Amino acid sequence: MSHLDTDALADVLAGLGQPAHLDECADCQTSLTQLSTAMASVTVALAELPDPVVPAHLVERLDAALASERGEQSMAEAPAPSGTPALIAPARSATVTPIDVKSSGLPSWTKAAGGLAVAAGLVVGVVLVANKGGRTRDATSSASAEIARNDTGRAYTKDRAALSGELKALLKGNAPRQEAAPALGAAPLNPTSQQSAKADTRALSDVDALAPLRGKEGLAACLTSLSDPADPGIPRALDYGTFEGQPALLVILPSAKPNTVLAFFVGPACSAADSHLLYYEKVDVP
């Protein structure tokens, strides 16, 4: 006669039946008692496991994903834009930089939103690319686009009201360069200002962090990750600064809705394969 194995004894303890063998076998009865005691120890050990802490990056990632999802749903209801690229007049505090951008298919930033398929009406157009030859090994078709590039060093946050005002100023060319964000090689700040010195240190480190996105190739690759070949468009403006304390490039894209723009904050590692989206918001700029 075979004795009850651990699973069978566990089922007995769970109240899921009692095989007749148990009534007749002292060894199995002993095993049952031992198992009951051991499982009590397991219950105690499980109860003592500490709760895992939610990582900070996950919190931000979830916020960004939900914001992106809301944006997709809003845009799916809006009519598709004409896709005609617009020339951007140079802003007072901006430099106009010709950018060569290649199309690379579906927006990879959607990966940040859980790998969603891009809706046909989704307005995420960034750069118009004349991909006449299709995607072949030798296809390198590209088009130049002029984009107003700012370098304010501004510390952006999720405050929508503040963001609206900041983007409006940026688009009008009135965004002041942050006192603590000198361009490389510029004159040093007044060293007597402790606050500006601290911000200077922060801004300089931020500038360094965003260096990969300052060159033509790096910036073009990053903007490619935000492009949608089905819905071409170009950014209305860029700005180098921070978002919620992290170095970030702000990319302002046109929206189909009047007086509205799409604000994308991407991290320094933004590339053609991954935008490293930090945050997305649809902003009213009346």
Added chain:
Amino acid sequence: MTPPDEQDARDRALLAAHLGGDRQAFNDLVGRNRQRMWAVALRTLGDPEEAADAVQDACLSAFRAADRYRGDAKVSTWLHRIVVNACLDRIRRTAVRPTVPLPEQPPADPRDVIGEHETGLDVERALAQLPVEQRLAIVMVDLQGLSVEEASTVLGVPEGTVKSRCFRGRARLAVTLSFLRTDGNPDEASAVPPGTAPEGGPT
């Protein structure tokens, strides 16, 4: 501590506000349940990156399906189920093998862990070795504190199945953690004197 009914009432209010157009409500709902969702995903998948992906997938699924919440279960139970499904999807699609993340620092005194089979790391490792069905049952009941009835709803299996999986899982953990020896030599803590019949029988 907020009574469970009051917690669910708040969750339901947030869900209703979200469906009513409140853009912040769903974020607040996620914020209230994020810890539990993360714990379920991490304990089920073992890998922090996979768990983060699963939680994100779950949040987006819940966001899109918010209008289909029937209200017959607690909102937290509904979210639990979505996270579990997200985890199972990842396991099926990516053949995720649960791993236990290494501790960031070694113990201050190795003697604290040598011979100590109750350390959290040992328990986590043992948990990761369980079949996924048993692991999920234990995560729901023993770690998340769900009742067998609630766990049954989350896992989509009968209550008897939940109980069986919990008990069998605990039994396996008992062996893995050496709370129960299977080599014929009874563990000192659980030894029964020979000739002594157990009192009361099994519970």
